[in-house]
Amino acid sequence: MIGLSLLTLPLVLPRLLGFQVYSVLTPSMVPALPVGSAIYAKSCNPEELAEGAIITFSLGSATELVEVHRVVQNDTQKREIITKGDANAQPDVTPVAYGRVTGEVLFSIPLLGAVSTALHSVGGIAVCIAIFALACLLWAFADKIKKRERFK
Structure with missing residues (x-):
């Protein structure tokens, strides 16, 4: 029971500190974020995001799905961000409006996302x-x- 409690601590404690915890499900951010990693994102001001930052953003209002990609360009005039997965050859076709940015990834723990997904099944x-x-x-x-x- 202690082991199980210790295993869930990195999934629960950061939420109390204002982080959102997500699991990486696709290889679009390899090698920076391997599939199965747990990522920790914190709310941010989209205008302050620099090129190279890794962000989380909603895929739209009709879904709760969140994507994780790197900032390629931050257009403060249009209030949108051009993103790209590290493993992808080209930037994403659709820019991310500031309103869809949910946070900036501050750190990750490899394999913990896979454990979290398994525990939630x-x-x-x-x-x-x-x-x-x-x-x-x-x-x-x-x-x-x-x-x-x-x-x-």
């Missing part, structure tokens, strides 16, 4: 419940044995 939740139940049963069993040995 039905199977992952079932495994966590099973581990907790097994720990409780073992605790009760150990307590019962300890009491039995005291009365001998």
